[in-house]
Amino acid sequence: MISQELNDTLTRTGPGTDAGAVMRHYWQPAALSDELKGPRPVVPVKLLGEDLVLFRDTEGKLGLIGRGCPHRGADLCFGRLEDNGLRCPFHGWHFDRTGQCVEQPGEPEGSKMHEQIKNTAYPVVEKNGIIFAYMGPGEPPEFPNFDCFRAPETHVFAFKGLWQCNWLQAMEVGIDPAHASFLHRFLEDEDPADSYGKQFRDKAADTDIPMTKLLRDYTRPDISVEETDYGMRIIALRHLDGGKTHVRITNQIFPEAISIPMSREMIITQWHVPIDDERCYWYSMFTSFDKPVDKDLMRAQRLKEHRLPDYAPIKNKSNDYGFDPDEQRTETYTGMGLDINVHDQWAVESPGPIFDRTKEHLGKTDVAIIKYRRMMRAAIASLKEGNTDALPMLNGVDPSTVYGPISNDTIGDRHAWHDAFEASDRARRAGCKGWDATT
Ligand code: FES
Numbered sequence: 001m002i003s004q005e006l007n008d009t010l011t012r013t014g015p016g017t018d019a020g021a022v023m024r025h026y027w028q029p030a031a032l033s034d035e036l037k038g039p040r041p042v043v044p045v046k047l048l049g050e051d052l053v054l055f056r057d058t059e060g061k062l063g064l065i066g067r068g069c070p071h072r073g074a075d076l077c078f079g080r081l082e083d084n085g086l087r088c089p090f091h092g093w094h095f096d097r098t099g100q101c102v103e104q105p106g107e108p109e110g111s112k113m114h115e116q117i118k119n120t121a122y123p124v125v126e127k128n129g130i131i132f133a134y135m136g137p138g139e140p141p142e143f144p145n146f147d148c149f150r151a152p153e154t155h156v157f158a159f160k161g162l163w164q165c166n167w168l169q170a171m172e173v174g175i176d177p178a179h180a181s182f183l184h185r186f187l188e189d190e191d192p193a194d195s196y197g198k199q200f201r202d203k204a205a206d207t208d209i210p211m212t213k214l215l216r217d218y219t220r221p222d223i224s225v226e227e228t229d230y231g232m233r234i235i236a237l238r239h240l241d242g243g244k245t246h247v248r249i250t251n252q253i254f255p256e257a258i259s260i261p262m263s264r265e266m267i268i269t270q271w272h273v274p275i276d277d278e279r280c281y282w283y284s285m286f287t288s289f290d291k292p293v294d295k296d297l298m299r300a301q302r303l304k305e306h307r308l309p310d311y312a313p314i315k316n317k318s319n320d321y322g323f324d325p326d327e328q329r330t331e332t333y334t335g336m337g338l339d340i341n342v343h344d345q346w347a348v349e350s351p352g353p354i355f356d357r358t359k360e361h362l363g364k365t366d367v368a369i370i371k372y373r374r375m376m377r378a379a380i381a382s383l384k385e386g387n388t389d390a391l392p393m394l395n396g397v398d399p400s401t402v403y404g405p406i407s408n409d410t411i412g413d414r415h416a417w418h419d420a421f422e423a424s425d426r427a428r429r430a431g432c433k434g435w436d437a438t439t
Pocket residue numbers: 069070071072073074088089090091092093
């Protein structure tokens with residue numbers, strides 16, 4: 001457990017907060033490219049507690065500017081998208097994508113007042129289906145060479161979903177390899193042939209053992225963590241009968257992303273992005289090392305479970321997450337259906353909007369959570385001293401040399417599991433079709 005003060009420090013991310021300052025040093029997912037595909041590419045964005053509006057101007061370039069008009073605060077999400085910018089419907093002030101006011105049609109002829117009016121504006125970059133924003137000081141950092149950014153657009157699918165809880169709760173489920181044996185347990189195994197686009201439904205490594213069975217049968221993983229240049233690697237070992245060990249490699253990418261295997265074909269890189277302190281979006285990039293991603297199928301699977309335009313899950317607290325006690329007895333551990341996202345959503349939302357961590361009791365399997373909080377505290381302390389020495393990827397490491405990260409499931413000899421997961425990663429990269437995944 002931690003003190004109330006530390007809980008506040010770690011969870012709050014609005015302007016002027018400690019964890020918020022750390023997050024503002026990194027690119028943050030702000031929207032899906034899909035959200036700007038309609039006839040009027042203007043969407044509200046709330047990010048790290050700030051109200052913004054994202055739009056694509058006539059030149060096709062993106063702008064992310066303050067949502068309240070600098071004149072008298074009217075909502076620019078209702079702005080007129082014209083003249084290569086956004087015009088406030090109240091008095092016609094016009095803003096370009098840099099936030100500069102370029103026209104005030106109601107002010108006296110010849111007035112230069114607009115030259116002094118600059119709205120908040122943040123740099124944005126589109127990468128494989130996600131629009132990222134940089135809200136921090138100075139020049140934005142380079143993007144690391146992660147697979148989700150290196151792979152061509154054909155091999156990456158992006159989606160998002162709304163969770164009604166603080167971002168840290170959401171992130172902490174992603175760095176907790178123990179929960180999969182319980183929360184995501186299926187009492188019966190599905191045919192892995194029906195597994196496309198779903199988590200934990202493939203066969204484990206190169207065996208015929210369904211992942212569902214392996215997770216069910218081996219519930220006490222031996223978990224360790226290694227600090228890396230991007231954050232941390234989390235190693236979960238499940239020692240099987242017959243001298244073999246199942247190795248699952250997942251990662252924490254600082255400050256608020258994870259990278260995990262989904263199947264033998266795909267990995268998921270997922271950010272848990274604060275909207276404000278009591279809501280967050282997960283943004284996922286699904287990256288294929290094999291065929292191009294079947295985006296229509298993956299999108300249809302996920303749209304069935306979410307409501308637009310805010311990507312709120314259809315199963316939620318108001319309908320008990322679809323809980324069915326009969327299903328819980330016979331089919332799934334949760335009784336909340338086969339979509340593991342719903343299980344995770346219940347796990348992160350049910351402790352309340354901001355979990356009171358003065359009441360928690362962490363065990364040995366929570367080692368990555370403990371380590372992560374130390375890393376965030378070190379990053380906060382570093383910024384307070386005026387440097388970025390304890391901020392992964394901003395501490396002098398060249399981001400273009402940061403690859404991977406390795407995210408996979410492997411079975412190897414009990415005493416050679418390290419070689420086994422590295423060899424399996426090399427083989428996956430060497431066999432990758434459609435793009436050069438070798439490092
Ligand atoms: S409030 Fe926007 S132009 Fe007046």
